[in-house]
Amino acid sequence: QQQVKQSPQSLIVQKGGISIINCAYENTAFDYFPWYQQFPGKGPALLIAIRPDVSEKKEGRFTISFNKSAKQFSLHIMDSQPGDSATYFCAATNAKAAGNKLTFGGGTRVLVKP
Amino acid sequence: NAGVTQTPKFQVLKTGQSMTLQCAQDMNHEYMSWYRQDPGMGLRLIHYSVGAGITDQGEVPNGYNVSRSTTEDFPLRLLSAAPSQTSVYFCASSFMGFGEAFFGQGTRLTVV
Numbered sequence: 166q167q168q169v170k171q172s173p174q175s176l177i178v179q180k181g182g183i184s185i186i187n188c189a190y191e192n193t194a195f196d197y198f199p200w201y202q203q204f205p206g207k208g209p210a211l212l213i214a215i216r217p218d219v220s221e222k223k224e225g226r227f228t229i230s231f232n233k234s235a236k237q238f239s240l241h242i243m244d245s246q247p248g249d250s251a252t253y254f255c256a257a258t259n260a261k262a263a264g265n266k267l268t269f270g271g272g273t274r275v276l277v278k279p
Numbered sequence: 280n281a282g283v284t285q286t287p288k289f290q291v292l293k294t295g296q297s298m299t300l301q302c303a304q305d306m307n308h309e310y311m312s313w314y315r316q317d318p319g320m321g322l323r324l325i326h327y328s329v330g331a332g333i334t335d336q337g338e339v340p341n342g343y344n345v346s347r348s349t350t351e352d353f354p355l356r357l358l359s360a361a362p363s364q365t366s367v368y369f370c371a372s373s374f375m376g377f378g379e380a381f382f383g384q385g386t387r388l389t390v391v
Binding site for chain 1: 312327
């Protein structure tokens with residue numbers, strides 16, 4: 166049973182466009198929501214993360230929007246570049262629980278066309 | 280600064296064989312975990328450890344064993360490999376909880 170649902174599975178965007186990836190979660194105990202970026206042949210790497218006490222977090226061209234009441238959060242990649250082509254995973258965890266564990270979404274493969 | 284190191288990078292096993300996937304981290308992280316990555320399934324937690332001598336099961340533990348005798352090492356053992364265990368395996372470590380996890384490069388395992 167997947168507790169974090171991610172969509173779309175893949176998307177293609179032109180250079181300079183906006184990539185939007187959505188995630189929804191079920192467990193209201195989740196209190197930390199990271200996004201990971203994975204290039205082919207590499208392990209995932211932390212990209213940006215948010216806690217539910219804020220509705221938005223921005224780091225450079227990457228922005229997380231968080232809607233606690235809807236139990237949804239999304240990643241926006243502004244001015245998408247070919248170097249952003251990668252697989253993106255949302256995740257969630259209860260950071261305060263002992264032995265807290267990351268629950269991942271299914272991933273979104275992003276292709277940015279030049 | 281090596282971070283999280285996994286060996287081997289690739290492995291082909293025959294059904295029924297056993298093997299150990301190695302994972303080592305040099306960041307003095309207390310938390311370590313093993314995930315498997317399958318298309319469309321994201322990363323699923325196999326086993327995790329909150330410190331030396333302490334391990335617990337994740338979402339998909341069947342067919343796998345772990346131990347944590349030192350802070351640095353967290354090997355994953357496949358007891359009797361099955362084709363369903365064909366996957367890419369990632370080891371991760373983190374210092375404060377599992378949110379900011381650092382991943383290794385992965386081991387691509389094929390069971391024939």
